[in-house]
Structures are given as structure tokens and as C-alpha cells.
Amino acid sequence: xxxxxxxxxxxxxxxxxxxxxxxxxxxxxxxxxxxxxxxxxxxxxxxxxxxxxxxxxxxxxxxxxxxxxxxxxxxxxxxxxxxxxxxxxxxxxxxxxxxxxxxxxxxxxxxxxxxxxxxxxxxxxxxxxxxxxxxxxxxxxxxxxxxxxxxxxxxxxxxxxxxxxxxxxxxxxxxxxxxxxxxxxxxxxxxxxxxxxxxxxxxxxxxxxxxxxxxxxxxxxxxxxxxxxxxxxxxxxxxxxxxxxxxxxxxxxxxxxxxxxxxxxxxxxxxxxxxxxxxxxxxxxxxxxxxxxxxxxxxxxxxxxxxxxxxxxxxxxxxxxxxxxxxxxxxxxxxxxxxxxxxxxxxxxxxxxxxxxxxxxxxxxxxxxxxxxxxxxxxxxxxxxxxxx
Amino acid sequence: xxxxxxxxxxxxxxxxxxxxxxxxxxxxxxxxxxxxxxxxxxxxxxxxxxxxxxxxxxxxxxxxxxxxxxxxxxxxxxxxxxxxxxxxxxxxxxxxxxxxxxxxxxxxxxxxxxxxxxxxxxxxxxxxxxxxxxxxxxxxxxxxxxxxxxxxxxxxxxxxxxxxxxxxxxxxxxxxxxxxxxxxxxxxxxxxxxxxxxxxxxxxxxxxxxxxxxxxxxxxxxxxxxxxxxxxxxxxxxxxxxxxxxxxxxxxxxxxxxxxxxxxxxxxxxxxxxxxxxxxxxxxxxxxxxxxxxxxxxxxxxxxxxxxxxxxxxxxxxxxxxxxxxxxxxxxxxxxxxxxxxxxxxxxxxxxxxxxxxxxxxxxxxxxxxxxxxxxxxxxxxxxxxxxxxxxx
Numbered sequence: 001x002x003x004x005x006x007x008x009x010x011x012x013x014x015x016x017x018x019x020x021x022x023x024x025x026x027x028x029x030x031x032x033x034x035x036x037x038x039x040x041x042x043x044x045x046x047x048x049x050x051x052x053x054x055x056x057x058x059x060x061x062x063x064x065x066x067x068x069x070x071x072x073x074x075x076x077x078x079x080x081x082x083x084x085x086x087x088x089x090x091x092x093x094x095x096x097x098x099x100x101x102x103x104x105x106x107x108x109x110x111x112x113x114x115x116x117x118x119x120x121x122x123x124x125x126x127x128x129x130x131x132x133x134x135x136x137x138x139x140x141x142x143x144x145x146x147x148x149x150x151x152x153x154x155x156x157x158x159x160x161x162x163x164x165x166x167x168x169x170x171x172x173x174x175x176x177x178x179x180x181x182x183x184x185x186x187x188x189x190x191x192x193x194x195x196x197x198x199x200x201x202x203x204x205x206x207x208x209x210x211x212x213x214x215x216x217x218x219x220x221x222x223x224x225x226x227x228x229x230x231x232x233x234x235x236x237x238x239x240x241x242x243x244x245x246x247x248x249x250x251x252x253x254x255x256x257x258x259x260x261x262x263x264x265x266x267x268x269x270x271x272x273x274x275x276x277x278x279x280x281x282x283x284x285x286x287x288x289x290x291x292x293x294x295x296x297x298x299x300x301x302x303x304x305x306x307x308x309x310x311x312x313x314x315x316x317x318x319x320x321x322x323x324x325x326x327x328x329x330x331x332x333x334x335x336x337x338x339x340x341x342x343x344x345x346x347x348x349x350x351x352x353x354x355x356x357x358x359x360x361x362x363x364x365x366x367x368x369x370x371x372x373x374x375x376x377x378x379x380x381x382x383x384x385x386x387x388x389x
Numbered sequence: 390x391x392x393x394x395x396x397x398x399x400x401x402x403x404x405x406x407x408x409x410x411x412x413x414x415x416x417x418x419x420x421x422x423x424x425x426x427x428x429x430x431x432x433x434x435x436x437x438x439x440x441x442x443x444x445x446x447x448x449x450x451x452x453x454x455x456x457x458x459x460x461x462x463x464x465x466x467x468x469x470x471x472x473x474x475x476x477x478x479x480x481x482x483x484x485x486x487x488x489x490x491x492x493x494x495x496x497x498x499x500x501x502x503x504x505x506x507x508x509x510x511x512x513x514x515x516x517x518x519x520x521x522x523x524x525x526x527x528x529x530x531x532x533x534x535x536x537x538x539x540x541x542x543x544x545x546x547x548x549x550x551x552x553x554x555x556x557x558x559x560x561x562x563x564x565x566x567x568x569x570x571x572x573x574x575x576x577x578x579x580x581x582x583x584x585x586x587x588x589x590x591x592x593x594x595x596x597x598x599x600x601x602x603x604x605x606x607x608x609x610x611x612x613x614x615x616x617x618x619x620x621x622x623x624x625x626x627x628x629x630x631x632x633x634x635x636x637x638x639x640x641x642x643x644x645x646x647x648x649x650x651x652x653x654x655x656x657x658x659x660x661x662x663x664x665x666x667x668x669x670x671x672x673x674x675x676x677x678x679x680x681x682x683x684x685x686x687x688x689x690x691x692x693x694x695x696x697x698x699x700x701x702x703x704x705x706x707x708x709x710x711x712x713x714x715x716x717x718x719x720x721x722x723x724x725x726x727x728x729x730x731x732x733x734x735x736x737x738x739x740x741x742x743x744x745x746x747x748x749x750x751x752x753x754x755x756x757x758x759x760x761x762x763x764x765x766x767x768x769x770x771x772x773x774x775x776x777x778x779x780x781x782x
Contacts, residue, residue, distance in 0.1 A: 004567060005565045005568060005577075006565060006568065006569070007479060008572065015592075022590075026561065027430060027661075030565050031590060036766075044757040048614055049593075049597075049613065049614075050596050050597040050600055050601060050602070050603075051591060052600040052601065053600075053601065054601070060435075062591055062592060062596025062597065062599070062600055063592060063596070064598060065596070066592035067592065071585060075528065086657030086727050088474075099518075106569055112629065113740070113763060132716055132738070133738075133740070134715070135712045135713075135716045136711065136712050136715060136740075137510070137712045140692050140697075140699070141692065141695060141697040141698075142616075142697050142699060143633045143697050144636065145610060145612070145618060145619075145620075145631045145633050145697075146631045146633060146697050146698065147629040147699075147700040148631075149620070149629075149699060149700070149701040149702065150495065150701075150702050150707075151523075151630075151702070151707065152701045152703055152704040152706065153548070153699065154701050154702075155701075155703050156547070156548035157537060157545060157547045157548060158538070158539070158545055159546065165622065165626045167539065168607060168620045168629050168701070169611070169629060169701045169703075170537065170538070170539070170545075170610060171535025171610055172533065172536070172537045172547055172550065173533065173537040173538075173591075173592065173594075173605070173607060174533075174536055174590065174591055174593055175593075176590065177589040179554075180554060180557075181586065182712065183554065183557050183558050183561065184557055184736050184737065185737075186561045187416065187557055187558075187560045187561040187564065188735075188737035189738075190564040190565055190568065191395040191396075191420050191739075192562060192739060193564075193740070194395035194396060194420075194564055194567065194568065195392070195394070195395040195742065197571065198392070198397070199392060199393075202449055203735055203739045203741060203742045204739070204740040204741075205738075205739060206737060206739075206740050207736060207737045208716065208718075208737070209601040210713075210734055211713070211716070211718055211735075211736030211737075212557075212736040214707055214713070214736070215412075215553055215557065215733065215735075215736060216550065216553050216554065217548070217704060217707075218412075218443065218446055218447065218549075218733075219442075219549060219552055220704035221446070221704050221707060221708065221733060222442040222443050222445060222446045222701070222732070223442055223704060223730075224704040224707070224708040225442065225445075225446070225703050225708065225730045225731055225732050226440060226442045226445075226724075226728075226730060228442075229501070229705060230703040230704050230705040232627070233627060244523075244525055244546055246529065246534070246543065246545070247544060248530070251541070253529075253544055254527055255525075255529035255546070257523055257525070257526055263521075263571040265474060272459075279632070285603035309479060316517070316519075316520045316521065316606050317717075319521055320521070321521040321522065321523055321526055321527070323520075323522070323526045323527070323530040323698050324529070324530065325419075325529040325530075325535055325544050326529070326530055326531065326532050326535065327532055327535050327594075327598070327604045327677075328532055328535075328591070328594040328595045328598035328599075328604060328605070329598050329604060329645050330532070331530075331532050331588060331595070332598065332599070332777055334516070334593065335516050336511050336512075336515045336516060336517040336518075336584075337515075337584075337585065337588070339514070339515040339516055339663070340512055340514060340515050340582065340585070340587050342588070352600075354511060354596065354599050354600070355595070356600050357585070357588045357589045357591075357592060358585075360558075360581065360582050360583075360584075360586040360588070360589055361512075361562065361581040361582060361585070361586075362514075362579070362580045363566070363577045363578070363579055364493070364567065364577055364579075365569075365573075365575045365576065365577050366577065368647075369751075378470065381432040381479070381492070383542045386471065386521075
């Protein structure tokens with residue numbers, strides 16, 4: 001079977017941290033051949049953990065290792081004319097160039113879209129920036145925290161709170177805004193490649209990380225579009241949303257969402273039909289929504305002494321939507337993820353063998369698998385640059 | 390621009406509903422695909438409920454074909470549409486589409502190079518493939534919720550996150566499969582797991598455990614590396630500004646902008662380690678400065694000095710953002726009740742290239758006659774009869 005879907009596409013990435021590297025990784029996961037260009041001191045992600053034993057090492061960053069699988073790696077100093085010339089020559093035969101430098105930086109080095117497309121008119125250049133290549137905030141600086149908070153999603157994360165000053169809007173854990181930008185950039189890049197079939201030309205894809213994040217709070221944004229002002233973040237101020245409770249267990253938390261009536265009855269059955277189950281205040285779905293905080297207390301009393309996996313399996317056996325609130329340890333041990341072979345154990349010249357999140361789907365007519373571990377710094381300089389010198 | 394859109398000439402039969410699948414097919418429609426949304430009065434898309442605000446956004450530019458899939462004739466008509474289409478998308482529970490007689494093995498007899506995307510919470514193989522999953526529950530299953538919440542606090546659900554992000558990823562999958570088809574003539578059956586997709590975006594937590602056996606807990610707006618890195622209170626009602634410093638140069642610029650150059654070499658804060666150790670004190674000092682200014686003013690001053698900063702925005706702020714307006718991010722539409730609404734487009738521009746084709750969302754069955762007549766060649770009488778029989782329903 002063919003290896004991947006994009007095996008004839010050549011991708012060059014000059015990316016830092018997460019968004020551009022993840023975009024290029026997605027293309028590589030789907031079979032494209034990816035060359036990652038790093039500054040001589042390496043992608044900043046090499047200096048960000050986690051590290052084994054918390055000892056920083058440029059070849060052992062868990063973040064760098066996962067984001068840069070499937071790529072060959074070269075180092076180039078873009079302040080040096082001969083290295084810029086080498087990059088231009090690599091790009092002459094590329095299909096896609098992904099980068100997330102500050103707007104204007106590559107233009108100032110004569111590596112901007114105008115130069116690149118004159119040499120290689122079929123090249124698609126994808127530039128990921130915090131606010132896009134135009135507009136009043138074009139040159140603003142941002143990191144994941146800023147981008148996340150400027151999307152409208154942050155008030156949604158904690159939901160209704162009791163104290164506005166003590167419980168501010170939140171970003172999600174990890175660096176989700178960076179990943180959202182990376183996924184969106186991969187989609188936009190392949191749209192441009194599709195377009196190339198009609199025009200026989202590439203184009204410059206201008207991807208704004210803020211705009212990619214604004215696609216996420218779609219319910220709140222459409223409420224604003226329909227003239228509904230944003231309600232206060234205080235608990236009870238807004239209409240209750242989906243009936244989902246995160247309940248304490250002896251070993252963490254379990255999440256249940258018996259929102260349909262038949263699911264609620266099945267859940268009560270699991271609880272051996274407690275007497276409060278037939279009370280008026282919990283009778284209909286609307287009643288339960290209205291009295292949700294009281295209801296959650298009663299549910300939590302029942303779940304607290306039990307194990308989350310037990311509640312999960314018993315609930316699902318009764319067709320009640322429920323899932324354990326898993327930690328990383330739990331998902332690495334998940335029978336479902338293991339059975340699907342989701343985690344791929346990869347060796348590496350310097351780092352230890354580790355379980356990498358793999359490819360979250362299967363294709364019937366293509367094999368998909370992470371092809372190789374992340375490159376060591378400059379690992380493929382000879383192989384890639386040698387023929388060009 | 391007069392250039393054709395990327396997915397011009399591609400036809401999609403869309404059996405998906407609510408958020409994740411429609412997010413994907415909306416992107417395909419805005420990029421030029423003809424998306425036939427198959428729905429029925431019998432089971433309308435839940436996002437149509439009420440004034441259908443969410444529906445208006447998620448289903449822009451699609452054609453609605455009302456087909457009652459509990460009737461034999463309705464299923465036949467759906468199959469005929471598939472035989473003329475390139476892509477099928479569905480997000481039913483495991484086994485449902487096969488029981489309807491619309492499984493991949495059946496559909497590929499009609500259209501051998503069909504691309505069929507089956508999206509589900511956990512995938513269609515594995516011991517737990519029959520588990521009932523909603524997007525928000527998957528945030529709990531994948532560990533996303535475990536990492537999200539106030540510092541050292543309880544996990545939070547975090548709103549509807551997995552649906553829109555997996556919808557965007559599904560669009561990437563479809564356009565990649567279409568690319569492969571142009572080179573090989575081959576279609577695909579894609580078994581897509583939303584939970585696994587979420588796990589690919591949580592590498593730090595997975596590696597922290599794999600390397601060090603350590604479980605990460607919620608950290609609020611804090612960061613494991615940088616300081617300052619948090620949200621600071623501003624004047625006004627529940628207004629905040631996010632400020633991040635990632636270099637000594639930015640640290641100096643922050644102090645200078647605050648009029649506190651004395652802090653630069655203050656032994657508590659003069660290096661990153663010190664700033665992390667003395668985070669509480671430092672955050673208090675910064676908060677003293679921000680709390681008498683608006684979030685806009687703090688942002689303006691810090692950005693002028695090259696320090697990453699921005700207001701924490703709610704949906705109204707985003708909707709009224711002059712930068713997004715200047716970017717042409719919002720487009721004006723007419724809603725199903727004739728009301729004027731502005732909705733987001735897509736987060737990318739092609740320079741050069743065509744604008745997205747953003748048109749209003751359809752009423753249920755709005756395009757039944759057009760699609761069944763023009764595509765399948767049914768006469769007006771035949772369609773009328775099917776309406777009466779509640780096949781076109």
C-alpha cells in the first residue's frame with residue numbers, strides 16, 4: 001500500500017516552538033517528505049521540557065521530540081549569505097514552505113514570498129503569525145497565553161464562577177492555541193495545494209493564530225452575532241448549558257452526562273434508585289438543569305468512594321455517557337488506545353525509547369505511521385546540503 | 390479574484406450533525422465544495438433548535454436535502470446522491486451507517502473512488518468502540534480537562550473544545566485524501582478518532598509521565614517555564630490583560646514601561662529563576678500597575694515596547710474587534726428570518742487567491758427539489774409524490 005497520501009509533496013519547514021512545526025508534522029504524518037531548517041542554536045522547543053530527570057538537553061525535550069517526528073533536520077544561519085542561498089536552492093524544488101517568523105523578518109532577508117515565488121512559481125508558502133500579515137495588530141507580539149485570551153474562549157473555560165476577582169478567565173492547559181494554529185495552517189496549506197491544480201501556481205497562505213482560535217468559541221460568537229450580549233461569568237447568570245458533571249472518585253474524577261431522560265433513568269438505576277431520584281425538583285430535564293448544583297452534590301456523595309474506571313464501565317454498560325477524567329498515565333494504559341495501536345514507541349539516537357502519540361485515524365488505502373524520530377540538531381546537513389554545495 | 394476555489398467541482402454528501410462534522414463540511418463548502426446536507430424533519434439537526442444561532446454559522450453555504458432515511462426510497466435516493474459525489478461524511482455511533490445500508494462496502498459499489506470519513510469519539514475499532522461519547526466528555530477522557538483549571542484546582546470541562554478543533558482536522562484529512570485520489574484514482578475509508586486527535590495535542594503531559602512518572606495538574610494561566618506569565622486585573626468590570634515575558638530584554642522593557650526600572654536588578658526578579666520563585670510578589674506588583682489602567686492601554690503600552698500582551702476578550706469584544714474587522718474576518722449574511730448577521734469566515738487568506746464562498750445556511754429541505762430534480766433527474770410530480778409519502782421529509 002502507498003505510504004501516506006502526500007508522498008510526492010516536499011515540505012520545508014522553518015518553524016519555532018509549536019504552530020509551524022506541528023503543521024509540518026501533520027503533513028509528514030500523512031506522508032509528505034519534510035525537511036526542518038533550524039537556526040544553529042536550534043528550535044526554541046529544544047530548550048523547553050519536559051526533560052528526563054528535569055535536566056535540560058537539546059536532544060531530549062519531550063516537546064521537541066513529539067513535534068518533529070518524521071522530519072530530516074538541517075541547520076542554517078539565515079544571517080549568512082551563503083546559508084540563505086542554500087535555503088533558496090532547497091526551496092526551488094519544494095512544494096510547500098511553512099514558517100512562523102515575525103511578519104517581515106524573512107522579507108528583510110530577501111526570503112519573502114515575492115522572491116520565492118519568482119524562483120519557484122508553484123511553491124505554496126504558509127506563514128503563521130499571531131494576528132496575520134495585515135491589520136493594526138500585524139506587528140504585535142504574542143505567545144499562546146495572549147492568543148488564547150484574545151479569542152473569546154477564555155471566559156468559557158472555567159464556566160460559571162463564584163468570585164470574578166479570584167477566578168479569572170482561563171486558558172486551556174498545555175499550549176492549545178498553538179496547536180489550533182498548526183492544524184488550521186495544515187488545512188489551509190492543502191487547500192492551496194488543491195488550488196494549484198487549477199492555477200498551476202502556488203500562493204502565499206496568510207494564517208492568523210488569533211483568527212484560528214476565534215473559530216473555537218463558535219457558540220458564544222454566534223450568540224454575539226445574534227445580538228445577545230455576553231452575560232456575566234458569575235455562576236447562575238447564564239442559562240445552564242449541557243448537563244455534565246465532573247464528580248470526585250477515590251482515585252480522581254469521573255465525568256458523566258446523562259442528559260437525555262432515558263440516560264438519566266439508567267443512571268438512577270446504577271445508583272440503585274435513591275429516594276431523591278423521584279423528587280419533583282429533579283423530575284424533568286429542565287428541573288435537573290435548574291437544580292443542577294444540588295443534584296451534583298448528591299451524585300458526588302455516591303461517586304466519591306468508588307474508582308473512576310468502575311463507574312465509567314458500569315455507566316457505559318447501561319448506555320450512559322460517562323468517561324473517566326484521565327491523567328496521562330491513564331491514557332497510556334487505556335485498553336481502547338492500546339488496541340488501536342495509537343501510541344508508537346520510537347527509538348532515538350540520543351533520547352530514550354518513548355511512547356509517541358501516533359496518527360489518530362486509519363485509512364483503508366494507505367499506510368500511515370510515524371516514519372522516523374525527530375532529527376538531532378543538523379543531523380541531515382550532509383545528506384541534504386551536501387549535494388547543493 | 391476570479392480564481393476558482395480549491396474544492397471547485399467536489400461534491401460532498403454530509404450525514405453529520407451538531408458541531409464537529411458540520412465544522413468540517415462548512416470549511417469544505419466555503420472552499421468551494423458543493424455540500425449536500427442530508428437531514429430530515431424526523432430528526433432535524435439539534436442546532437436548528439430555538440433561533441438556530443449556531444446552525445446559521447456551522448451550516449453556511451450548504452444545500453439542505455430532506456431525506457427520510459427510515460424509508461427504503463429515502464435510502465435509495467441517498468445512495469444515488471452518493472454515486473454522484475466524491476466525499477461522504479458521517480458521525481453516527483459504531484454500526485449505525487452500516488445498518489442503514491450506507492456502509493463503505495455498499496457505497497463503493499456505486500462509487501469506487503469514494504472518500505468516506507467516519508468520525509467518532511473513540512474510533513470504530515477497539516473494545517470501547519460502542520461507548521456513548523460527547524465532545525465535552527472526550528475532553529475528560531483524553532486528559533485535556535486534567536490539565537485545565539485553577540492552579541492546583543479541580544479539572545474543568547472547559548466548554549465545547551474537541552468538536553471545533555477536530556472539525557478543522559477533518560477538513561485537512563478530506564482535502565489530503567482528495568489530493569491522493571487525483572494522483573492514484575483511489576478513494577479511502579477513514580476511521581477517525583476524536584479522542585486520539587486530542588491526545589496528539591497534549592504531548593507535554595504524555596512525555597512528562599513517560600519520562601518522569603509525573604502527572605501534571607491544572608496551572609491556571611501560569612506556565613512551567615516563563616515568568617511573568619499570567620492574567621492581571623485591569624480597571625472596569627471583570628477586565629483582565631494577559632502579559633508574558635520570554636526574554637531578559639522583554640523583562641527590561643516591561644519594567645521600563647511600568648516605570649519600575651528598580652525591579653530590573655532587584656535580586657528577587659533579576660533572572661528567570663528568581664521571577665519564578667517570587668512569582669506571587671511579582672504578580673502583585675504588576676497587578677498594582679495594571680489595575681488602574683484599561684486592558685487596551687496596558688496592551689498598547691507594552692506592545693509599543695515589544696512585550697507580548699493582550700486583553701482577555703469575551704465574544705462581544707471579539708465581535709467588535711477593529712483588527713478583525715480590518716482583516717475582513719467577518720462577513721455579512723441574511724439569516725433565515727431575514728435578519729442581517731455578521732459571521733466569522735475562515736482564519737486564512739490566500740495572497741493572491743479567491744475569498745471564501747460564504748453564503749447563508751439553508752432552511753431544512755430548502756434544496757430538495759433542486760438537488761433531486763437537477764442531479765437525479767426526478768420530475769416535479771415525482772418529487773411531489775415523495776413529499777406526500779414523507780420520503781422527502
